Amino acid sequence: MATRISAEDLCSLTPTTQLNMRPRVRPETICYLLAGTPKHASNFLRLKYCNDYSQVTRVADELVRMARKFDKEIADEDMYRLAVIAIDESLSDSMCGTCNGKSWVSTGMKRIICFKCRGTGRRSRGSKELSDQLGVELKYYIKYYKYLVERYMLGVLSNYEGQFHNAIKERL
Numbered sequence: 001m002a003t004r005i006s007a008e009d010l011c012s013l014t015p016t017t018q019l020n021m022r023p024r025v026r027p028e029t030i031c032y033l034l035a036g037t038p039k040h041a042s043n044f045l046r047l048k049y050c051n052d053y054s055q056v057t058r059v060a061d062e063l064v065r066m067a068r069k070f071d072k073e074i075a076d077e078d079m080y081r082l083a084v085i086a087i088d089e090s091l092s093d094s095m096c097g098t099c100n101g102k103s104w105v106s107t108g109m110k111r112i113i114c115f116k117c118r119g120t121g122r123r124s125r126g127s128k129e130l131s132d133q134l135g136v137e138l139k140y141y142i143k144y145y146k147y148l149v150e151r152y153m154l155g156v157l158s159n160y161e162g163q164f165h166n167a168i169k170e171r172l
């Protein structure tokens with residue numbers, strides 16, 4: 001008999017937060033949902049939705065491998081740090097401080113899409129914070145790392161997430 005997804009499972013399909021570190025979805029549900037998801041995506045999703053931190057290395061290794069196509073100059077060690085920063089950013093679910101996660105703000109007359117988070121409701125760290133975390137000058141970050149981290153690596157990770165949402169839709 002096919003596994004059914006309960007309403008409770010669906011409600012709990014939200015990323016974990018610092019306040020809530022327990023796995024929120026039953027592992028068998030995740031396994032079921034990920035059955036048809038490609039391996040690299042499923043490694044990331046296990047990390048994000050099941051707190052399976054043993055996946056960090058695998059996900060980072062894969063990001064480094066893929067990013068190598070674009071950049072052969074950056075040292076392995078640095079490339080790995082970029083990958084970990086990107087993973088960290090994609091796991092964060094801090095709320096946008098301007099709209100408090102609502103994704104809209106009121107101008108008094110009407111509601112507009114939040115200009116700060118562009119309607120995502122999430123606070124993403126800007127280049128300044130990412131370069132600080134890496135311990136490099138902002139200028140250096142923008143010149144050598146920004147594209148790889150913010151466009152390429154985060155793009156790959158959000159594509160993984162998209163595959164997960166497709167898997168859910170197909171099984172509803």
Ligand SMILES: [Zn+2]
Pocket residue numbers: 096097098099100101102103104114115116117118119120121122
């Ligand atoms: Zn916002």
